[in-house]
Amino acid sequence: MNAPANPYMPQMAKITKIREQTSDTKAFEFQFVDPKVKETFTYEPGQFVELSVFGIGEAPFGISSTPTRKGFIELGIRNVGNLTNFIHQMKVGDTVGIRGPYGKGFPVETLKGKDVLIVAGGTGMFPTRSLINYIMDKRKDFGHVKILCGFRSPQELLFKDEFDTWKNAPNTEFLLSVDKGDETWKGNTGVITTLFPKTTVSPESYAVIVGPPVMYRFVVKELLARNIQKHRIYVSLERKMQCGIGKCSHCVIGYKYTCIHGPVFNYWDALDLQEAI
Amino acid sequence: MILAKISKGNIPEFLKRLMASYEVVAPVEKEGKFAFSPVSDPAKVRLDYDTTILPPKQFLYPPEEKLMEFKRDGSAGKETIDTTKRVLFGLHPCDIWGIQILDWVFDGKFPDPYYRARKDNTLIVGLNCTSPRNEYCFCQSMGTYTVDKGYDIMLMEEGDNYMVHIKTDAGNQVIRKSSDLFTEVSAEDTNILSKDLVDKKMKAKFKRKLDTRNISELLDFTYGSPVWKEFGDRCLSCGACSYVCPDCYCFNVKDKLDLSLQNGERARTWDCCLYIDFARCAGGHNFRKDKATRLKMRFFHKEKSFVDDYGRPACVGCGRCIKACPAKIDLTEIFAKLRGV
Numbered sequence: 001m002n003a004p005a006n007p008y009m010p011q012m013a014k015i016t017k018i019r020e021q022t023s024d025t026k027a028f029e030f031q032f033v034d035p036k037v038k039e040t041f042t043y044e045p046g047q048f049v050e051l052s053v054f055g056i057g058e059a060p061f062g063i064s065s066t067p068t069r070k071g072f073i074e075l076g077i078r079n080v081g082n083l084t085n086f087i088h089q090m091k092v093g094d095t096v097g098i099r100g101p102y103g104k105g106f107p108v109e110t111l112k113g114k115d116v117l118i119v120a121g122g123t124g125m126f127p128t129r130s131l132i133n134y135i136m137d138k139r140k141d142f143g144h145v146k147i148l149c150g151f152r153s154p155q156e157l158l159f160k161d162e163f164d165t166w167k168n169a170p171n172t173e174f175l176l177s178v179d180k181g182d183e184t185w186k187g188n189t190g191v192i193t194t195l196f197p198k199t200t201v202s203p204e205s206y207a208v209i210v211g212p213p214v215m216y217r218f219v220v221k222e223l224l225a226r227n228i229q230k231h232r233i234y235v236s237l238e239r240k241m242q243c244g245i246g247k248c249s250h251c252v253i254g255y256k257y258t259c260i261h262g263p264v265f266n267y268w269d270a271l272d273l274q275e276a277i
Numbered sequence: 278m279i280l281a282k283i284s285k286g287n288i289p290e291f292l293k294r295l296m297a298s299y300e301v302v303a304p305v306e307k308e309g310k311f312a313f314s315p316v317s318d319p320a321k322v323r324l325d326y327d328t329t330i331l332p333p334k335q336f337l338y339p340p341e342e343k344l345m346e347f348k349r350d351g352s353a354g355k356e357t358i359d360t361t362k363r364v365l366f367g368l369h370p371c372d373i374w375g376i377q378i379l380d381w382v383f384d385g386k387f388p389d390p391y392y393r394a395r396k397d398n399t400l401i402v403g404l405n406c407t408s409p410r411n412e413y414c415f416c417q418s419m420g421t422y423t424v425d426k427g428y429d430i431m432l433m434e435e436g437d438n439y440m441v442h443i444k445t446d447a448g449n450q451v452i453r454k455s456s457d458l459f460t461e462v463s464a465e466d467t468n469i470l471s472k473d474l475v476d477k478k479m480k481a482k483f484k485r486k487l488d489t490r491n492i493s494e495l496l497d498f499t500y501g502s503p504v505w506k507e508f509g510d511r512c513l514s515c516g517a518c519s520y521v522c523p524d525c526y527c528f529n530v531k532d533k534l535d536l537s538l539q540n541g542e543r544a545r546t547w548d549c550c551l552y553i554d555f556a557r558c559a560g561g562h563n564f565r566k567d568k569a570t571r572l573k574m575r576f577f578h579k580e581k582s583f584v585d586d587y588g589r590p591a592c593v594g595c596g597r598c599i600k601a602c603p604a605k606i607d608l609t610e611i612f613a614k615l616r617g618v
Contacts, residue, residue: 006356007387008344008543054347054354055534055541059559080560095351213562240558242530245387248548249527250555252574253564255582260386274500275564275574 007245010052010097011037015090016072021158025078025123026088027064030098031071042067044105045130046236046264050244051075052097056086060241062127062263063101064159068137073098076126076158102244103263106131106208106234114206115143117228119219121150121192121211125158127236127263128210133162136169146173146199150192150211153178154185175199196222203227208264210236216277220267233267237276279443280462280470283432287458288439289319294455295364299400302336303366304329313365324367324432327410328595332523333365333372334379337395340520341546344391344530349539357542358394364451367404367432370424371416371593375523376401377427381587382526400447403428407477413596415485415609421593423478433470440470487594487609488616493584496577499615508611509569511604516549518598518606524579524591525549550575576608 017029032038043049043063052058059081065074079088087096108131116135120128135142147166151157156178167174175195177188188195192215207228209219216235223233239251241259251258254273261269270276283291295301296317304311304326311326313333345354368376376396383392406422416422424431429448432439441459443449452459499505519525529548534541548555551571556564565571583591592608599607 006390008390009354009356012351012353052532052543054543055349055532055538057532058530058543078560084559097354213564238558239564240556243528246385247382247387247389247526248529248545249550249578250529250548252550252578252582255577255585274497275570 007099008243010050010058010099012095013098015092015094015096017074018092021076022156024080025076025158027074027076027159028087028090029065029072029074030096032098033095038071041073042070043073043101045108045134046105046127047101047103048127048241048244048259048263049073049075049098049100049102050241051083051087052099053083053086053090054097057083058097058242059083060102060244060259062130062236064126064129066130066133066137068134076123076129078123100244102241103259104261104265106236106264107266108134111135111206111208112141113143115145115202115204117146117148117201117205117207117223119148119150119192119207119209119211119215121215122152122156123158124210124212124215124236125149125151128208129159129162131208132166136166139170144171144173144202144205145169146175146201146205148175148177148192148195148199150177150179150195150215153180154182173199191218193218193222196226201226201228203229206232206234208234208236213238213277220277230267230271234264235267235270235277236264237262237270239263279449280467281441281443281452281459282438282462282466283441283459284438286437288324289322291455291458292316292319292322292366294458295366295451299362299364301364301366302333322366324404326367328369328413328597328600330597330601331521332375332595332597333368334375334523334526336363336365337376337379337399338383338392338526341544342391344543344545346542347532347540349534349541354543356390358390360394360398362398362400363395364400364402366402368401368428369404369406369410369595371406371414371419371421371595372523373401373403373424373427374416374419374421374593375595378524378583378587378589378591378593379526380427400451401428401430402448403431405431405433405478407434407473408481409483409485411596411600413485413600414594415483415487415596416594417481417483418485418487418489418609419590419592419594420489422481422483433474435466435470435473440466485596485609487592487612488618489580489590492590492612493581495612495615496581500573502615504611504614505569505573507614508606509567509572511606512551512568512572513604514551514553514568514571515603516551517601517603519549519551519575520547521597521601523593523595523597527555550578572606576611 383389431442
């Protein structure tokens with residue numbers, strides 16, 4: 001599966017579980033139909049797949065499950081276009097096509113033994129959840145883990161049933177904010193950067209940032225102010241990775257392909273792509 | 278170097294014999310211009326063409342190409358690979374270079390089986406140039422005025438004959454099959470050829486130039502230059518430049534269904550980074566909304582990304598984009614202005 005003869009041909013997979021997240025977002029679990037593919041398919045946290053429904057189309061999605069849990073993959077999908085709209089109507093047992101995994105994931109080998117700061121905004125939670133649960137499953141391989149999450153509103157929280165597990169994990173801090181609260185909201189209100197004064201970030205930390213385009217600049221500013229060196233910062237960038245294999249060019253930023261040179265870039269590399277952030 | 282000789286008068290017969298085993302694609306006249314087209318009548322072939330409207334890339338990477346057929350019953354898709362035996366006849370060195378650059382893109386870490394199958398079934402017959410073919414050529418600047426690989430046979434005009442450089446076994450085989458049309462090369466022929474290549478070809482002076490020195494760094498230094506806005510404002514985002522470019526290969530993938538809505542095909546079509554929605558993502562965020570950014574992107578990709586990845590720009594100096602642009606945007610002018618000359 002990881003090196004098929006024809007990289008454009010998807011492997012068939014069935015929807016095995018659907019978890020409602022918000023009014024427009026669901027997490028779908030898939031299992032490959034071919035038992036050999038199901039068994040051997042593996043990936044790195046931060047990589048993505050191309051998901052397709054024949055007759056509707058194909059699009060890239062960050063994998064939100066962790067490779068430490070085998071036999072299935074999960075993708076968080078927000079209903080924002082033709083394909084995602086169709087997928088949102090699909091049921092357990094329906095068939096889709098999946099090819100991949102593609103791209104460079106988070107540098108888990110570099111992060112081993114280090115303190116890790118994870119900053120996730122909105123749907124940036126999808127790929128970061130893969131990293132978070134990877135770390136949770138190999139907890140003793142990593143140092144202190146600080147997770148900062150930001151969502152638009154209390155109704156927009158993603159994977160909230162897992163927040164307690166992360167909060168209670170050893171040597172882990174979990175901080176949450178919503179841009180705009182409501183009468184029931186008791187937590188922090190404000191954009192994600194308002195979480196920084198509420199915690200201490202060690203300058204020795206490695207940081208991983210995933211969120212909407214506007215978020216990176218402000219989060220990086222906070223990190224640099226806390227003396228985290230640029231080479232310790234990683235960002236995962238979203239572009240339209242239509243083919244996933246460095247050909248169609250929709251995801252090119254400056255002179256790099258997001259699909260093969262990214263989507264996870266070291267901040268130095270991102271700085272070299274003048275329109276990246 | 279294995280050489281042979283064929284008289285110009287024998288070319289139609291050679292083409293006819295090739296047609297027996299191959300689809301032969303050659304330059305023909307089309308409404309006062311020239312186009313590469315599958316030919317059945319050798320008399321229509323015009324080896325005196327200056328350039329063609331579209332480069333030969335369409336026969337390796339068609340404007341629209343079926344990738345697979347599918348049924349909507351949960352079964353796997355069926356790949357569709359074109360293995361037509363084809364000869365691309367009479368390609369100038371720039372277009373042969375153009376194909377070599379496409380090879381880098383479509384091979385690599387994820388080899389593209391559609392392109393590869395077409396390429397493997399294609400025989401390339403080149404036609405040497407000894408001077409600019411028209412006022413748009415600037416191949417001399419791009420190092421693509423000469424070519425030393427990427428073809429099976431090269432025809433080099435010498436009076437009433439073509440001297441034939443046989444480069445590959447595949448080329449040798451088709452010539453052997455028509456050996457009665459070719460003659461041996463004499464020592465005198467070789468002398469004349471090498472004198473002509475040095476005197477005519479190497480000493481030719483091209484008026485149109487593009488200074489490619491440090492082109493990658495030049496683009497970095499001039500990222501914020503007003504030149505981009507100046508040309509971006511003129512650009513119509515029509516995409517003509519990329520359609521006629523031998524080395525533009527962006528594509529879009531679309532699924533199509535038949536009337537039963539149960540069977541269909543997935544196809545890719547040529548796309549262009551100058552189109553407004555090219556970098557638009559799900560949810561509507563567009564990373565390159567304005568024309569100047571898109572125009573700059575096109576050159577960053579071709580002249581910087583390629584230098585970074587493969588060591589040379591994805592431009593072969595054929596001049597088609599300059600000729601095709603309805604807004605008269607000329608990349609040699611853009612780069613001269615960026616350089617401040």
